[in-house]
Amino acid sequence: MSLSKQTIRIVKATAPVLEEHGETITRHFYQQMLSQNPELLNTFNATNLKTGRQQAALANAIYAYASNIDNPGALTRDIQRIAHKHVSLNILPEQYPTVGKHLLEAIAHVLGETATDEILHAWKEAYGFLANLFIEVEGGIYRENEQLDGGWRGTREFRVVNKVKESDLITSFYFLITTDRTS
Numbered sequence: 534m535s536l537s538k539q540t541i542r543i544v545k546a547t548a549p550v551l552e553e554h555g556e557t558i559t560r561h562f563y564q565q566m567l568s569q570n571p572e573l574l575n576t577f578n579a580t581n582l583k584t585g586r587q588q589a590a591l592a593n594a595i596y597a598y599a600s601n602i603d604n605p606g607a608l609t610r611d612i613q614r615i616a617h618k619h620v621s622l623n624i625l626p627e628q629y630p631t632v633g634k635h636l637l638e639a640i641a642h643v644l645g646e647t648a649t650d651e652i653l654h655a656w657k658e659a660y661g662f663l664a665n666l667f668i669e670v671e672g673g674i675y676r677e678n679e680q681l682d683g684g685w686r687g688t689r690e691f692r693v694v695n696k697v698k699e700s701d702l703i704t705s706f707y708f709l710i711t712t713d714r715t716s
């Protein structure tokens with residue numbers, strides 16, 4: 534799938550607006566998404582949300598995407614970094630539509646009448662494109678991790694068999710696999 538010329542033009546043209554309102558949009562986005570999907574509260578780091586770090590990270594990522602939409606190769610390193618973070622938290626393809634829905638709603642809410650149907654349609658298409666890219670990259674990392682010697686996919690149960698205080702700041706935890714079952 535590739536993006537239409539019209540979408541590329543609109544997303545690039547609206548990138549400065551996204552830069553200006555990015556954090557207002559992402560604050561609204563997290564507020565709405567987490568109040569309507571409280572199960573996600575366990576996935577996001579509460580401190581990063583409280584300090585605004587996560588809202589800023591998402592706003593920066595969206596702005597970087599919008600301004601490089603005609604040159605996605607420039608984003609490869611960022612996409613890899615974010616994908617590894619997502620994989621470390623077991624983010625799954627079926628969660629992307631929830632994020633997309635709330636992101637689009639937040640853009641519409643914050644931009645008000647400025648967000649015409651044409652602009653919202655372009656952003657919907659652009660989000661879908663980026664989401665597919667992440668899903669593909671993350672799928673590759675999940676497969677790689679699974680194929681490693683002793684690797685697995687998803688969550689796995691461990692038992693803490695030892696805990697050693699190494700210093701005032703560092704404690705080592707020793708884990709033992711309790712089951713072969715993975716999810």
Ligand code: HEM
Nearest residue numbers: 576577578581590591594615618622624628629632663664
């Ligand atoms: C195209 C869509 C998405 C973009 C652009 C995006 C972007 C980002 C960025 C920039 C970060 C910060 C990475 C870092 O710390 O270096 C992040 C982290 C994260 N993302 Fe996404 N993400 C997307 C989709 C999703 C989806 C579908 C979920 C699932 C609910 C999700 C959940 C998370 C979580 C839990 C973190 C870690 C936050 C924390 O540290 O508390 N993301 N994402």
